[in-house]
Amino acid sequence: MDQSDVTALLVNEQTDRLMTTAASLTDEDVRGASLCEGWSRGHVLAHVARNAEGIARAARAATTGSGEAMYAGQAERDAEIEAGARRSARELVDDVRHTAAELAPYLEAIHPHELKDVTFERTPGGERVYAARLPFMRLREVVIHHIDLDAGFGFEDIGNDDLSELFLRDAAKRLGATPSAPGLTIDTAEGDHLVVGDGGTDVTGPRAGMLRWLLRQDGRDVTSEDALPELPKGF
Structure with missing residues (x-):
């Protein structure tokens, strides 16, 4: 399996697994520490939601030539995650679910073999990334940060x-x-x-x-x- 073999369907399947775990968390749980140093579970969930928005912007840039960067800037990205981390468990789960649903059609429109030479900016004027990697990039975020929740799903549970x-x-x-x-x-x-x-x-x-x-x-x-x-x- 190569990165170009990752499909929107596989991303959706792993997102559903993440949502099952996230929906089981209480307000107290999301304030608890994650496996990401310095981040609570709330930070992880806020990041997953903001990443969905970023991947959607990058997908639009790749498929329509909109010129959008994935993120407005590193400082802006970090501030959005910090603000989101303070919300309730229900609000965080709704955010992840909503942004994942909005991202889904953009990922379905990505055909890696047709975009092998297309790139987008991670931040304005910053690193350029190949658009063909977008489905894999989202999949990696979903699966690894599911593990980072430290809530019963581990590296042994990837199952594939x-x-x-x-x-x-x-x-x-x-x-x-x-x-x-x-x-x-x-x-x-x-x-x-x-x-x-x-x-x-x-x-x-x-x-x-x-x-x-x-x-x-x-x-x-x-x-x-x-x-x-x-x-x-x-x-």
Whole structure:
């Protein structure tokens, strides 16, 4: 499975799973800590909603030439998430549901193989991103932040080997593009073999545990003959 194989249907299926978990949260729950350092569960849900709006803007830019950027700016994005995080559980869930529903037709209009050379701006004048990646980008946000809610859905629960393999390859690639990344040779129980940088440190474990370590710096299920190297955050 490649990023270009991700469909709107798959995004919708994973969004439904996220909504089931989110709908079970109380006001007290959404004030509790998430797996994202410094963020409550409310921050995570507010981010997922704002991301849906951003992906929709990017999809419009890609398919209509509107020239919209995904976000107005990093500061504006952060402020919107902070404001949204203070709302009630019901308001947060309604926000995620509403913005996901508005995004759905835009994702259905994205055909990655037809947009391989089309790009959009993440912020005005900032990084340009290939539009063909939009369905995958949204899928990654939905699934990983579902896990970040720390409410009963974990890396082991992704339940789709192709999808978890895709996330692992993406995580290793993004880590490798980070200047401060350590060299790693990654081998999982499922047969994945990935090399980051010079491959200097061998790390083994189940795929779910490897994702947990790479994405959330929790190495409880991975092992190395040497101490696990420190990973950059937010890569």
